[in-house]
Amino acid sequence: MRELSLPPLVQTLRSGGLADSVFEAADTDPDLVQFSRGEEGPEGMRWLPVTAQGFRTEVLALAKGLIAEGLRPGDRVAVMSRTRYEWTQFCYAIWSVGAQLVPVYPTSSAEQVHWILAGTRAVAVVVEGEDDAMTVGAVCDGLPGLRKIWQLDDDCVPELVELGRGVPEMMVHRYRATVRPGSAATITYTSGTTGRPKGCVITHANLAFECDTLITGWRELLAPPGEQPSVLAYLPLAHVYGLMVQVSCQRHGIRLGHQPSSSTEDVLRGLASFRPSFLLAVPHMFEKIFRQARRTAEEHGRLEVFDKAVDTAMRYAEAKERRYLGLGPGPSPSLRAQHTLYDRPVYRQLRDVFGGRVRHAVSGGSPLSRELGLLFAGAGITVYDGYGLTETSAAVTGHPLGRPRFGTVGRPLPGCAVHIAPDGEIWVRGPNVFAGYLDDRAGTEEVLRDGWLATGDLGHLDDEGYLRLTGRKKDIIITSSGKSVSPHVLEQRLRCHPLISQCMLVGDNRPFVSALITLDREALVHWRRLHYKELMDTRAAAQDADLQEEIQRAVSRANTAVSRSESIRAFVILPDEFTVAEGLLTPSLKLRRGAVVKAYATEIASLYQP
Structure with missing residues (x-):
């Protein structure tokens, strides 16, 4: 198969921008808990609820502060911080005044920060701590357009709220009304694996289509019927994957918590206290958890049992995979009995690592190996893999609901298409494909060809339309x-x-x-x-x-x-x-x-x- 496209599940954004959903949610369901703010207490982490009405109040107050500081529609504001609640506050406040978001990794060097702030002509930057402020301060002389630096750890949020008290609310709504679906929502930079990172202009319509498609098509995986889904965000919000998670949760009533540290140990502690119903992660997380579990079993003299449980889980998941793909009858009675035998001593231990409630997860950023996919599915957590780029506002393919084929990255998302060029390069198309590279017409024309995005990745479509990645052209x-x-x-x-x-x-x-x-x-x-x-x-x-x-x-x-x-x-x-x-x-x-x-x-x- 050389090409596959699927009909859309959702309409593209017809009017307005991403900030509108904050105000709409507060009007339609003001008491809905949209966020949980983590707070370290004497008995461990506490998660304090933030309702839709409460979040709107906070965003509105912060937006008024930004206006008081001179921010106007079309201005660009960089946010350089770890994943924390204030990041999300600033994101929606920036969008509420018609400005554009410029995410910056907090690990960026001074040279990288200068490159991004100069390239985007950012007028202000939000940093997390003093070290980040010093990094920005070191390059300020070469940034004449940069007017403000706000520091989260120095109480910039309450200060901005106080500054904005005299700004009428109507001014925020007037600025918000200037946003159109095709307006730039964010200038998000590529990872720069093969050269200098490029600024991708991602529109409000791009992100809205991406998030609405994923939640509409896969919502039943997020939580058991009748329960509000919940997700712990630990991925960098400066990455388009993390940003997509944030926007998806806010637009669709999924309770979101923030985990600032991305170390495996801290993430696992956060999962244990937050107890999400759904997990969005990267392959590295699943690899680390499996290795840690195997080491623990070996230290306790139970490696033989663990390895047998792993083999059983993989054979069990593979038999189920063959059944729903119409290729076999499913697990045999003896295999089901073996699988049940290992559930309590091995599989439940793996599920408890994620807080105990997760039964489905998504992996992105890079392909998950077939072996790990089968193992976790056999242990009771089905991991749906996907493929995407910054240029596609995150995912452009994903495993179909109830039909994951492990070792692949799924089929095109509804409304998207995948084409395999003669040289094996993957081309994609859809409403989530970006508007182009910032101030780089030649670079944009090189990858956007008659509506198709040439990804630079290599792969092929199997007979069922599942995409398998085989490498990258430049690698x-x-x-x-x-x-x-x-x-x-x-x-x-x-x-x-x-x-x-x-x-x-x-x-x-x-x-x-x-x-x-x-x-x-x-x-x-x-x-x-x-x-x-x-x-x-x-x-x-x-x-x-x-x-x-x-x-x-x-x-x-x-x-x-x-x-x-x-x-x-x-x-x-x-x-x-x-x-x-x-x-x-x-x-x-x-x-x-x-x-x-x-x-x-x-x-x-x-x-x-x-």
């Missing part, structure tokens, strides 16, 4: 013999090994493919303890003969998926993981391949010594 490795190798399959397989945290293939203009491998620190400590190894740092551990042999076995297993000419012939274990701070990962945890190659040029050269 293709071409060896000195002329062999083209997509690194995606081997990298994903290697990351499935408990010890391997990250992996990147190299080999451009080289005689064969090699791998740069980093180790999971917690898994390494666990491995050393089981093998009675003395405590050593990662650099020393990388030279251990037993560890080298373990990684070689993982490489050999991964190589079975490809031809010999595509296989990994050599590898090196690096002393440190790739990090965002070093510029080797994007804020969304994607590899900056060019930066990695430059940083480890010596190690790469050593792999090809005679």
Whole structure:
């Protein structure tokens, strides 16, 4: 199959903008709890309710403060903060006065901040703490248009509310009325995996269509009948995926909580106290949870039981998958009995990690492996995978309701289309596709072709219209013999090994493919303890003969998926993981391949010594 399109479920936005839903919700259901504000108390985290009416009051008061500070329709305001309730307040206050949002990752360097603020000509910036304020302050001299810096931790919200007391409410509504569906809602920057990030102009209509389609089509997954759905946001709101989660929840009455820290430990603590009904996450989260659960089982001498439970869960989920795809009868009686046997000791433990209520989840940002998808489905949490870009306002494909095909990223969303170009590139089309790159006509014309967005990703559609990703055009490795190798399959397989945290293939203009491998620190400590190894740092551990042999076995297993000419012939274990701070990962945890190659040029050269 080369192309597939599906009819829309929802209408595109006919009038107004995203802020209108704040005021409409307060009018139609003022007592609906739309948010829960986290507050650390003596007995742990408390979640304080914020109703639709209360949120409108807060947004209106903050919007009046922004007007008092000189903000006008069409102005751009940057928000540089972790995921917290005030981020959402500012987002809707900015939209309420007809201004445009510019999300900035709080991990951004001074150079990146200057690039974004200068490129968008932002007139103001909201920062979280003093360190962020200093980062912006360091580049202020080169930003003559920047008039204000507001700091959340310095009580800027109550100060702005006080400033706006004299501004009539009608002025906010007058400014809000200037917004049209085609007006820019946000200038959201790409992750910059292959170069400098680009500012994507995403309209109010783009985001509204995206969010309305997802919730309308998949709402029954969000909570049991009769219960209000709830979601804990921990993904960066500066990323289009996190922004989509926020807007979806506000537009459709889903209670939203905010988790500022994105570390696995803090997110799990937040999930345990918030107890969401639905989870939106990235593959890294599912990988970490599985690895942690397996290590715990091994430490307690229950690894054999755990591995048998994992095998049973995967076979059980695969049998169910074949049944709803019309390819088989479903799990056999003996398999169902085995599955029931492992539910209490293993599967329930995995479900409790997410707070105990989650039965369905969404994974995005990068593809989830088929193995993990089957495992979690067999354990009672069906993970729906999807595919999208900043340019598509988040997802453009997703698993159909009740019919996930694990290892794929689903079919086009209703109202969207996917086309496979002759060279294997994925092209997409739909009302969620962005308006273009900010002030970059040439860049926009390069990717927008007769209504289609050329994504730069490679893949194919199977007979049922499910999309499988095979790599990225710019990531293709071409060896000195002329062999083209997509690194995606081997990298994903290697990351499935408990010890391997990250992996990147190299080999451009080289005689064969090699791998740069980093180790999971917690898994390494666990491995050393089981093998009675003395405590050593990662650099020393990388030279251990037993560890080298373990990684070689993982490489050999991964190589079975490809031809010999595509296989990994050599590898090196690096002393440190790739990090965002070093510029080797994007804020969304994607590899900056060019930066990695430059940083480890010596190690790469050593792999090809005679």
